[in-house]
Amino acid sequence: MHELGTHPESGLTKNTWTDADFDEMGWHEVTIHGMCVQPGAGDDSLPRLLLDIDYIVRWVHPVPPKKHFSLWIAPSTLVFEDVRDVEGDLDFKGMALSLDIDHLRRSTAEDKRDEPQWHIEGHYFDLKFRATGYRQYLRQAPRLSPRLVLSLGDRGGLSFAETAFE
Template sequence: METPLHPASGLRKARWTDQDLDAMYWDRCQVHALAVTDDEGPPDDLSPEEFAEWDDIDPTAPSAVELHFDLDYIVGRVEHGQWRSVDFWVAPATLTFSSVWDVNGGFRSLCRRMDLDRPVMTREPGKHDSWHLRGSELELSFTAVGWGLVVRRPPVLGRRRLRMAERGGISFDRTPFG
Protein backbone atom coordinates (compact mmCIF):
# COMPACT_ATOMS: atom_id res chain seq x y z
CA MET A 1 0.00 0.00 0.00
CA GLU A 2 1.36 3.40 -0.95
CA THR A 3 2.03 6.10 1.64
CA PRO A 4 -0.30 9.09 1.29
CA LEU A 5 1.27 12.31 0.02
CA HIS A 6 -0.69 14.21 2.68
CA PRO A 7 -1.34 11.72 5.52
CA ALA A 8 -3.68 13.93 7.58
CA SER A 9 -6.20 14.22 4.72
CA GLY A 10 -5.48 10.84 3.11
CA LEU A 11 -4.55 12.46 -0.23
CA ARG A 12 -2.52 9.77 -2.01
CA LYS A 13 -1.05 11.89 -4.79
CA ALA A 14 -1.13 15.35 -6.34
CA ARG A 15 -1.42 14.31 -10.01
CA TRP A 16 -4.44 12.26 -11.15
CA THR A 17 -5.36 10.91 -14.60
CA ASP A 18 -8.38 9.19 -16.15
CA GLN A 19 -6.97 5.91 -14.82
CA ASP A 20 -7.66 7.23 -11.29
CA LEU A 21 -11.18 8.59 -11.75
CA ASP A 22 -12.94 5.75 -9.93
CA ALA A 23 -10.55 5.98 -6.97
CA MET A 24 -11.04 9.73 -6.51
CA TYR A 25 -13.37 11.37 -4.02
CA TRP A 26 -15.77 13.96 -5.54
CA ASP A 27 -18.17 16.12 -3.56
CA ARG A 28 -19.48 19.22 -5.34
CA CYS A 29 -16.16 20.98 -5.93
CA GLN A 30 -16.36 24.78 -6.11
CA VAL A 31 -15.36 26.10 -9.56
CA HIS A 32 -13.57 29.45 -9.36
CA ALA A 33 -12.73 29.89 -13.04
CA LEU A 34 -12.67 28.07 -16.35
CA ALA A 35 -10.74 28.62 -19.53
CA VAL A 36 -10.69 27.29 -23.06
CA THR A 37 -7.29 27.38 -24.72
CA ASP A 38 -6.00 26.37 -28.14
CA ASP A 39 -2.63 26.02 -29.75
CA GLU A 40 -1.17 29.17 -31.26
CA GLY A 41 -1.77 28.07 -34.85
CA PRO A 42 0.81 27.77 -37.60
CA PRO A 43 4.23 29.39 -37.36
CA ASP A 44 4.53 32.87 -38.87
CA ASP A 45 7.34 31.97 -41.28
CA LEU A 46 5.50 29.36 -43.43
CA SER A 47 5.53 29.60 -47.20
CA PRO A 48 2.09 29.79 -48.92
CA GLU A 49 2.37 26.08 -49.82
CA GLU A 50 3.30 25.09 -46.27
CA PHE A 51 0.45 27.20 -44.89
CA ALA A 52 -2.07 25.54 -47.25
CA GLU A 53 -0.92 22.11 -46.06
CA TRP A 54 -1.05 23.21 -42.40
CA ASP A 55 -4.56 24.59 -42.89
CA ASP A 56 -5.83 21.32 -44.44
CA ILE A 57 -7.04 19.84 -41.15
CA ASP A 58 -9.09 16.67 -40.92
CA PRO A 59 -12.35 17.75 -39.19
CA THR A 60 -12.66 14.34 -37.52
CA ALA A 61 -9.19 14.60 -35.95
CA PRO A 62 -8.87 15.57 -32.28
CA SER A 63 -8.46 19.29 -31.69
CA ALA A 64 -5.76 21.17 -29.81
CA VAL A 65 -8.42 22.78 -27.61
CA GLU A 66 -8.05 22.31 -23.86
CA LEU A 67 -10.73 22.93 -21.24
CA HIS A 68 -9.41 24.01 -17.81
CA PHE A 69 -11.20 24.36 -14.48
CA ASP A 70 -9.70 26.08 -11.44
CA LEU A 71 -11.50 24.44 -8.55
CA ASP A 72 -11.42 23.59 -4.87
CA TYR A 73 -10.94 19.83 -4.96
CA ILE A 74 -12.53 18.20 -1.93
CA VAL A 75 -10.15 15.48 -0.83
CA GLY A 76 -12.47 14.17 1.89
CA ARG A 77 -14.89 15.03 4.64
CA VAL A 78 -14.73 14.66 8.41
CA GLU A 79 -17.95 14.28 10.42
CA HIS A 80 -17.89 15.33 14.08
CA GLY A 81 -20.05 13.85 16.85
CA GLN A 82 -23.76 13.44 17.21
CA TRP A 83 -24.62 16.86 15.75
CA ARG A 84 -22.99 15.70 12.52
CA SER A 85 -21.10 18.89 11.89
CA VAL A 86 -18.82 18.44 8.91
CA ASP A 87 -15.41 19.79 7.93
CA PHE A 88 -13.76 19.22 4.57
CA TRP A 89 -10.19 18.62 3.42
CA VAL A 90 -9.96 21.04 0.47
CA ALA A 91 -7.11 21.94 -1.91
CA PRO A 92 -6.84 24.22 -4.95
CA ALA A 93 -6.57 22.15 -8.12
CA THR A 94 -6.52 22.41 -11.90
CA LEU A 95 -8.74 20.03 -13.87
CA THR A 96 -7.77 19.84 -17.57
CA PHE A 97 -9.34 18.03 -20.50
CA SER A 98 -7.09 17.79 -23.57
CA SER A 99 -7.99 17.64 -27.26
CA VAL A 100 -11.60 18.67 -26.66
CA TRP A 101 -14.26 18.81 -29.38
CA ASP A 102 -17.98 18.36 -29.93
CA VAL A 103 -18.88 20.48 -26.89
CA ASN A 104 -22.58 20.74 -26.01
CA GLY A 105 -24.42 22.25 -23.07
CA GLY A 106 -24.09 25.47 -21.20
CA PHE A 107 -24.36 27.47 -18.03
CA ARG A 108 -27.53 28.33 -16.15
CA SER A 109 -25.99 31.42 -14.58
CA LEU A 110 -22.56 32.97 -14.50
CA CYS A 111 -23.56 35.20 -11.57
CA ARG A 112 -23.92 32.42 -9.00
CA ARG A 113 -21.43 30.03 -7.42
CA MET A 114 -20.66 27.13 -9.69
CA ASP A 115 -19.78 23.68 -8.42
CA LEU A 116 -18.88 20.46 -10.15
CA ASP A 117 -20.02 16.92 -9.37
CA ARG A 118 -18.02 13.82 -10.28
CA PRO A 119 -17.13 13.89 -14.01
CA VAL A 120 -18.75 10.99 -15.87
CA MET A 121 -16.66 9.31 -18.55
CA THR A 122 -18.06 6.95 -21.18
CA ARG A 123 -15.48 4.81 -22.94
CA GLU A 124 -16.44 2.88 -26.05
CA PRO A 125 -13.92 0.57 -27.75
CA GLY A 126 -12.27 2.23 -30.74
CA LYS A 127 -13.59 5.70 -29.85
CA HIS A 128 -12.38 8.63 -27.80
CA ASP A 129 -13.74 9.24 -24.31
CA SER A 130 -17.04 11.08 -23.95
CA TRP A 131 -17.43 13.26 -20.87
CA HIS A 132 -20.42 14.68 -19.06
CA LEU A 133 -19.95 17.42 -16.47
CA ARG A 134 -22.80 18.49 -14.25
CA GLY A 135 -22.98 20.96 -11.41
CA SER A 136 -25.24 23.51 -9.78
CA GLU A 137 -24.93 26.01 -12.64
CA LEU A 138 -23.43 24.04 -15.52
CA GLU A 139 -23.99 21.03 -17.71
CA LEU A 140 -21.48 20.16 -20.45
CA SER A 141 -20.85 17.11 -22.60
CA PHE A 142 -17.89 16.74 -24.96
CA THR A 143 -15.28 14.39 -26.36
CA ALA A 144 -11.68 14.54 -25.14
CA VAL A 145 -8.49 12.55 -25.61
CA GLY A 146 -6.92 13.23 -22.22
CA TRP A 147 -7.85 14.24 -18.70
CA GLY A 148 -5.99 15.18 -15.55
CA LEU A 149 -6.31 16.86 -12.19
CA VAL A 150 -3.36 18.48 -10.43
CA VAL A 151 -3.55 19.45 -6.76
CA ARG A 152 -1.54 22.68 -6.51
CA ARG A 153 -1.32 23.13 -2.72
CA PRO A 154 -1.68 20.86 0.32
CA PRO A 155 -5.26 20.36 1.55
CA VAL A 156 -6.57 22.39 4.48
CA LEU A 157 -9.28 21.33 6.90
CA GLY A 158 -12.27 23.63 7.21
CA ARG A 159 -15.03 24.99 5.01
CA ARG A 160 -16.10 23.47 1.70
CA ARG A 161 -14.74 26.48 -0.21
CA LEU A 162 -11.35 28.13 0.09
CA ARG A 163 -10.87 31.89 0.22
CA MET A 164 -8.71 33.43 -2.50
CA ALA A 165 -5.82 34.02 -0.09
CA GLU A 166 -5.88 30.35 0.98
CA ARG A 167 -5.78 29.09 -2.59
CA GLY A 168 -3.30 31.59 -4.07
CA GLY A 169 -5.87 33.32 -6.31
CA ILE A 170 -7.09 32.06 -9.68
CA SER A 171 -4.69 29.69 -11.45
CA PHE A 172 -4.60 27.09 -14.19
CA ASP A 173 -1.09 26.00 -13.27
CA ARG A 174 -0.46 22.27 -13.72
CA THR A 175 2.42 21.99 -11.29
CA PRO A 176 1.57 19.69 -8.37
CA PHE A 177 2.68 20.45 -4.82
CA GLY A 178 5.08 18.12 -3.07
Protein backbone atom coordinates (compact mmCIF):
# COMPACT_ATOMS: atom_id res chain seq x y z
CA MET A 1 0.00 0.00 0.00
CA HIS A 2 1.25 3.51 -0.76
CA GLU A 3 0.64 6.89 0.85
CA LEU A 4 -2.34 8.91 -0.32
CA GLY A 5 -1.49 11.17 -3.25
CA THR A 6 1.61 9.22 -4.29
CA HIS A 7 2.06 6.88 -7.23
CA PRO A 8 5.15 4.65 -6.91
CA GLU A 9 4.91 3.19 -10.45
CA SER A 10 5.39 6.64 -11.99
CA GLY A 11 7.77 7.92 -9.32
CA LEU A 12 5.26 10.55 -8.14
CA THR A 13 5.86 11.49 -4.49
CA LYS A 14 2.97 13.92 -3.98
CA ASN A 15 -0.21 15.04 -5.70
CA THR A 16 -0.01 18.82 -5.09
CA TRP A 17 2.97 20.98 -6.00
CA THR A 18 3.76 24.67 -5.45
CA ASP A 19 6.24 27.25 -6.70
CA ALA A 20 8.55 26.04 -3.89
CA ASP A 21 8.92 22.86 -6.01
CA PHE A 22 9.70 24.78 -9.22
CA ASP A 23 13.25 23.42 -9.62
CA GLU A 24 11.98 19.82 -9.39
CA MET A 25 9.27 20.28 -12.01
CA GLY A 26 9.22 20.57 -15.79
CA TRP A 27 6.52 21.36 -18.32
CA HIS A 28 8.28 20.50 -21.60
CA GLU A 29 5.73 19.12 -24.12
CA VAL A 30 2.85 19.56 -21.64
CA THR A 31 -0.46 20.27 -23.40
CA ILE A 32 -2.78 23.05 -22.23
CA HIS A 33 -6.41 21.99 -22.78
CA GLY A 34 -8.02 25.10 -21.31
CA MET A 35 -7.27 28.48 -19.77
CA CYS A 36 -9.42 30.48 -17.35
CA VAL A 37 -8.99 33.91 -15.78
CA GLN A 38 -10.85 33.91 -12.49
CA PRO A 39 -11.63 37.19 -10.70
CA GLY A 40 -10.03 37.70 -7.31
CA ALA A 41 -12.06 36.96 -4.18
CA GLY A 42 -12.34 40.58 -3.00
CA ASP A 43 -12.80 43.99 -4.59
CA ASP A 44 -9.10 44.82 -4.38
CA SER A 45 -7.67 41.33 -5.01
CA LEU A 46 -5.98 40.31 -8.24
CA PRO A 47 -7.28 37.59 -10.60
CA ARG A 48 -6.04 34.02 -10.86
CA LEU A 49 -4.93 32.18 -14.00
CA LEU A 50 -5.97 28.53 -14.18
CA LEU A 51 -4.64 26.07 -16.77
CA ASP A 52 -6.09 22.63 -17.45
CA ILE A 53 -3.05 20.56 -18.48
CA ASP A 54 -1.80 17.03 -19.06
CA TYR A 55 1.23 17.08 -16.76
CA ILE A 56 4.02 14.70 -17.73
CA VAL A 57 5.17 13.13 -14.47
CA ARG A 58 7.92 11.04 -16.07
CA TRP A 59 9.32 10.15 -19.49
CA VAL A 60 10.04 6.42 -19.94
CA HIS A 61 12.90 5.48 -22.28
CA PRO A 62 11.96 2.91 -24.94
CA VAL A 63 13.17 -0.64 -24.51
CA PRO A 64 14.23 -2.17 -27.86
CA PRO A 65 12.64 -3.05 -30.18
CA LYS A 66 10.40 -0.08 -29.23
CA LYS A 67 11.65 3.28 -30.54
CA HIS A 68 9.38 5.82 -28.87
CA PHE A 69 9.13 7.13 -25.32
CA SER A 70 6.07 6.39 -23.24
CA LEU A 71 4.97 8.83 -20.57
CA TRP A 72 3.32 8.88 -17.17
CA ILE A 73 0.70 11.64 -17.53
CA ALA A 74 -1.81 13.09 -15.06
CA PRO A 75 -4.66 15.53 -15.81
CA SER A 76 -3.83 18.55 -13.66
CA THR A 77 -4.88 22.08 -12.77
CA LEU A 78 -2.11 24.69 -12.60
CA VAL A 79 -3.23 27.82 -10.71
CA PHE A 80 -1.25 31.07 -10.67
CA GLU A 81 -2.22 33.51 -7.90
CA ASP A 82 -2.48 37.33 -7.98
CA VAL A 83 -1.89 37.63 -11.72
CA ARG A 84 -1.25 40.92 -13.49
CA ASP A 85 0.69 42.49 -16.37
CA VAL A 86 -0.36 39.74 -18.77
CA GLU A 87 0.92 39.87 -22.33
CA GLY A 88 1.09 37.23 -25.00
CA ASP A 89 1.07 36.16 -28.60
CA LEU A 90 -0.51 33.36 -30.62
CA ASP A 91 0.64 32.28 -34.08
CA PHE A 92 -1.27 29.35 -35.56
CA LYS A 93 -1.18 30.35 -39.23
CA GLY A 94 -1.24 27.10 -41.17
CA MET A 95 -0.58 25.10 -37.98
CA ALA A 96 -2.70 22.72 -35.95
CA LEU A 97 -4.33 24.56 -33.06
CA SER A 98 -2.53 23.08 -30.06
CA LEU A 99 -1.11 24.78 -26.98
CA ASP A 100 1.99 22.74 -26.16
CA ILE A 101 4.48 24.17 -23.67
CA ASP A 102 8.16 24.25 -24.55
CA HIS A 103 9.41 25.93 -21.32
CA LEU A 104 7.97 27.56 -18.23
CA ARG A 105 10.42 30.08 -16.77
CA ARG A 106 10.45 32.12 -13.59
CA SER A 107 12.53 35.27 -13.23
CA THR A 108 12.94 38.17 -10.85
CA ALA A 109 11.06 41.22 -12.04
CA GLU A 110 13.26 43.89 -13.61
CA ASP A 111 11.63 46.55 -11.45
CA LYS A 112 12.34 44.51 -8.27
CA ARG A 113 8.72 44.05 -7.31
CA ASP A 114 8.01 41.20 -4.92
CA GLU A 115 6.25 38.91 -7.37
CA PRO A 116 8.28 37.09 -10.02
CA GLN A 117 7.64 37.20 -13.74
CA TRP A 118 6.48 33.97 -15.35
CA HIS A 119 7.03 33.11 -19.00
CA ILE A 120 5.25 30.21 -20.68
CA GLU A 121 6.92 29.60 -24.01
CA GLY A 122 4.91 27.41 -26.33
CA HIS A 123 5.61 26.01 -29.74
CA TYR A 124 3.22 28.55 -31.33
CA PHE A 125 2.39 30.86 -28.43
CA ASP A 126 4.03 33.01 -25.78
CA LEU A 127 2.57 34.19 -22.46
CA LYS A 128 4.21 36.46 -19.86
CA PHE A 129 2.72 37.66 -16.59
CA ARG A 130 3.44 38.43 -12.97
CA ALA A 131 2.09 36.20 -10.21
CA THR A 132 2.90 35.66 -6.56
CA GLY A 133 3.18 31.89 -7.08
CA TYR A 134 1.36 28.77 -8.17
CA ARG A 135 -0.17 25.54 -6.97
CA GLN A 136 -0.57 22.49 -9.22
CA TYR A 137 -3.13 19.80 -8.43
CA LEU A 138 -2.81 16.37 -10.08
CA ARG A 139 -6.51 15.50 -10.35
CA GLN A 140 -6.00 11.85 -11.33
CA ALA A 141 -3.28 9.31 -10.68
CA PRO A 142 -0.77 9.24 -13.55
CA ARG A 143 -1.41 6.77 -16.36
CA LEU A 144 1.12 5.31 -18.77
CA SER A 145 0.55 6.63 -22.29
CA PRO A 146 2.26 6.13 -25.65
CA ARG A 147 1.18 9.70 -26.61
CA LEU A 148 2.01 13.17 -25.24
CA VAL A 149 -1.63 14.00 -24.63
CA LEU A 150 -4.56 12.12 -23.12
CA SER A 151 -7.92 11.95 -24.86
CA LEU A 152 -10.71 14.06 -23.37
CA GLY A 153 -12.47 10.84 -22.36
CA ASP A 154 -9.40 9.47 -20.56
CA ARG A 155 -8.86 12.71 -18.68
CA GLY A 156 -12.54 13.18 -17.73
CA GLY A 157 -13.12 16.17 -20.04
CA LEU A 158 -12.01 19.71 -19.33
CA SER A 159 -11.64 20.78 -15.70
CA PHE A 160 -10.26 23.55 -13.54
CA ALA A 161 -10.94 21.62 -10.31
CA GLU A 162 -8.51 22.43 -7.52
CA THR A 163 -8.55 19.00 -5.96
CA ALA A 164 -5.86 16.34 -6.08
CA PHE A 165 -6.35 12.58 -6.37
CA GLU A 166 -5.96 10.46 -3.23
